[in-house]
Amino acid sequence: MAPKTNGIGVQVEGTRICVVMVGLPARGKSYIAQKAQRYLKWLSIPAATFNVGNYRRHDSPSPSADFFDTNNPVGERKRRAAAEAAVQDMLRWFRAGGVVGILDATNSTKERRKWVIDRVRDEGVEVIFVESKCDDEALIMANIRDVKTTSPDYKGQDPEEAAQDFRNRIRNYEKVYKTINADGDEDDLTYLKIMNVGKQVIINRIQDYLQSRIVYYLMNLHIRPRSVWLSRHGESMLNLEGRIGGDADLSYRGDEYARKLPQLVLDSVGSDRPLTVWTSTLKRTINTARHLPPHYNQLQWKALDELDAGVCDGMTYQEISDMYPEDFQARDEDKYNYRYRGGESYRDVVIRLEPIIMELERSEDILIISHQAVIRCIYAYFMQKTQEESPWVPVPLHTLMKLTPRAYGTEVQTYKANIKAVSTWRGKGSTAKHEDPAPEGGV
Amino acid sequence: MAPKTNGIGVQVEGTRICVVMVGLPARGKSYIAQKAQRYLKWLSIPAATFNVGNYRRHDSPSPSADFFDTNNPVGERKRRAAAEAAVQDMLRWFRAGGVVGILDATNSTKERRKWVIDRVRDEGVEVIFVESKCDDEALIMANIRDVKTTSPDYKGQDPEEAAQDFRNRIRNYEKVYKTINADGDEDDLTYLKIMNVGKQVIINRIQDYLQSRIVYYLMNLHIRPRSVWLSRHGESMLNLEGRIGGDADLSYRGDEYARKLPQLVLDSVGSDRPLTVWTSTLKRTINTARHLPPHYNQLQWKALDELDAGVCDGMTYQEISDMYPEDFQARDEDKYNYRYRGGESYRDVVIRLEPIIMELERSEDILIISHQAVIRCIYAYFMQKTQEESPWVPVPLHTLMKLTPRAYGTEVQTYKANIKAVSTWRGKGSTAKHEDPAPEGGV
Secondary structure (H helix, E strand, O other), rough: OOEOOOOOOOOOOOEEEEEEEOOOOOOOOHHHHHHHHHHHOOOOEEEEEHHHHHHHHHHOOOOOOOOOOOOOOOHHHHHHHHHHHHHHHHHHHHOOOEEEEEEEOOOOOOHHHHHHHHHHOOOOOEEEEEEEOOHHHHHHHHHHHHHHHHHHHHHHOOOHHHHHHHHHHHHHHHHOOOOOOOOOOOOOOOOOEEEEOOOOOEEEEOHHHHHHHHHOOOOOOOOOOOEEEEEEEEEEEEHHOEOOOOOOEHHHHHHHHHHHHHHHHHHHHOOOOOOEEOOOOHHHHHHOOHHHHHHHHOOEOOOHHOOOOHHHHHEEEEHHHHOOHHHHHHHHHOOOOOOOOOOOOHHOOOOOOOHHHHHHOOOOOEEEEEHHHHHHHHHHHHHHHOOOOOHHOOOOOEEEEEEEEOOOOOEEEEEEEOOOOOOOOOOOOOOOEEEEOOOOHOO | OOEEEEOHHHHOOOEEEEEEEEEOOOOOOHHHHHHHHHHHHOOOOOOEEHHHHHHHHOOOOOHHHHHOOOOOOOHHHHHHOOOHHHHHHHHHHHHHOOOOEEOOOOOOHHHHHHHHHHHHHOOEEEEEEEEOOOOOHHHHOOOOOOHHHHHHHOOOOOOOHHHHHHHHHHHHHHOOOOOOOOOOOOOOOOOEEOOOOOEEEEEEEOOOOOHHHHHHHHOOOOOOOEEEEEEOOOOOHHHHHOOOOOOOOOOOHHHHHHHHHHHHHHHOOOOOOOOEEOOOOOOOHHHOOOOOOOOOOOEEEEHHHOOHHHOOOOOOOHEEEEEEEHHHHHHHEEEEEEEEOOOOHHHHHHHHHHHHHHHHHOOOOEEEOOOOOHHHHHHHHHHHOOOOHHOOOOOOOOOEEEEEEEOOOOEEEEEOOOOOOOOOEOOOOOOOEEEEHHHHOOO
């Protein structure tokens, strides 16, 4: 049997999981579903979300709260049909090779959960319920405010009326809502119950590795506002020569960037609140961080070291192309999967970055000073870049990026130090030492 | 501020945690405590266990069940004094630089838990309760059988009487036992509650990274019987030349080992039940696994690749000593921490093996085919080898090891293929190409 590997370095062959969201409206279910999907896809695990609300909107674009009253037979029938359509699409997707399907709906009654289990287990797919339970009024209100301005259900409506209708809709759900295993008769189910955004979590009957990875990721999420800053090291002596890898000192201009970085950070933070700084273990990132204020904690991670170019470490692209022409071409054709002889691929880097992503999700404001390939992989996680795109993302030297996660996506701001540096970007097929990225490729 | 790193690659500077075990007797508390301590120490985090029973035995070596009756004032006083002595020692240990102290006792009442919190928080140490709750009669009986034969409390006593007395002791504890947060008034505590050995876990108010690592590790433990098999790849072409690293093919004798391995495994398993095989991504381990039966699942992990010798990759020890004499000596002086230029240290290897250990804890029978340094690190985890010892452990070629975790330690069996191979062991200060380990250093 051929050995298998995958994004998390573990056999998931044969495992297929349906993550069934549970909870009243405005409890952050879609946020959790979207994060889980992004994380899994970044790890090369085929994942997709099936949002029952989207199916329901085909038929009933902007229903009022009455529609969600369980005593309204028309609403009840239509909502049931939407769930059925979503589940059918999901099962088709599983048959076509899907691995983790996320069913995003309230699934707030025992009967509905039983129905989902019956439909999904018939296909040999494991079921794991993920419930978000929240009685923190402030959190719920924040979510309601968010929904009334972003939900397609209330498009073009008066915000106050929308909020009122949405509260009524929630009330209709509350009438029938049962938290998982409230009566002890759902004890056999596999579930993760997240209370008040992680203050308490209950984990029941987790069975295999992939389930445990999903659960561990979800239990580490938080929704406190924060940003992540990304910067490459300042220009290095090897950058000047167009050589990759190595452990060189900063160039004169690279050191200039290091001196300017504190002000750049201050401008982008907007206050003197300290960041925690993560660097790699290589000189050029540590030296780039050395002028930051002393009250910023600093930490070196081996996992943030540059992609290991193996036998090509220290060579120019021209030298690599001369010495290993076939490898050079293979890398251009599938840069994400190409592993340097004795070194790493982008896929390998993603695997070793997984603990960094986990820790980033747990943390608040972090400034990461690392390397081109590593920053591309982290950027790909936040910006949902595909494996085809991520190895080609331009990440210029002497530029600070600020990523701010929002409910539906991540905001990017860019701060340029205006200190000249060589370009280390290389277009497909090129061996140019200092090439500028094509204009349409910009971050 | 100087950047800090540590075994899990994360800043724990300033964090000190007291893990307070909670639960009736015979619920596996000491087993959990011992595993947590071993895991943390392997990650270079100073950890120690303070077992209140051991303190109590100074004064009362073999008390009968009445001693544990809360209506027995003498017993009550003595048990309180033992707890006090254990906590005092633990606090002294924290003041001397301890990071994770584990208080192993029943702590089965709210009052006792409150007392521990007051004593410990005064010192600025965080408290996390870890409760093992079990109502599975078969599990409890297995534990009672274990205790009556291994507990110093019952040394030399008739096993049946011991078991009966122990059951009475448990009953005395049951009278006053309160599971954590049973009444909702311990909701502010940080706790992990493990029900029936992980079937369900509740996690409440985990605050920081180190807490979350401990919790994640403990929630992955299981007690199903299993073994872990370790083997290096068969002898490689580079082994013949005394060169380290690289990605060479097997030698003729190495291939012979690969052909003999299936029988060696079969003999050590004792049945034809299949193992899951993990190899590194290097040819010599993959080829060593290639004759194993097709119903063994095989998986390649980059994390199992050999310690990266950086610029020394492919060199002999003599060449390294000639070219980098200072490095060579530095490595001998502190082999665990020495990082090859552009490569890795044993400490680095442990960090990247952490997910492997986590996955091993979750798994049942696994056969790992990997490399000398990597196997040393995995062996060190199971056998509690110190950082001074682990990089020198002899792991001969063409030898299969079977590790079987037991309640108090790990059993090792060794199966020799009786196929000649060069020795790749090198003594301190030596540059010998093929040296044999000193006889006293044997695994």
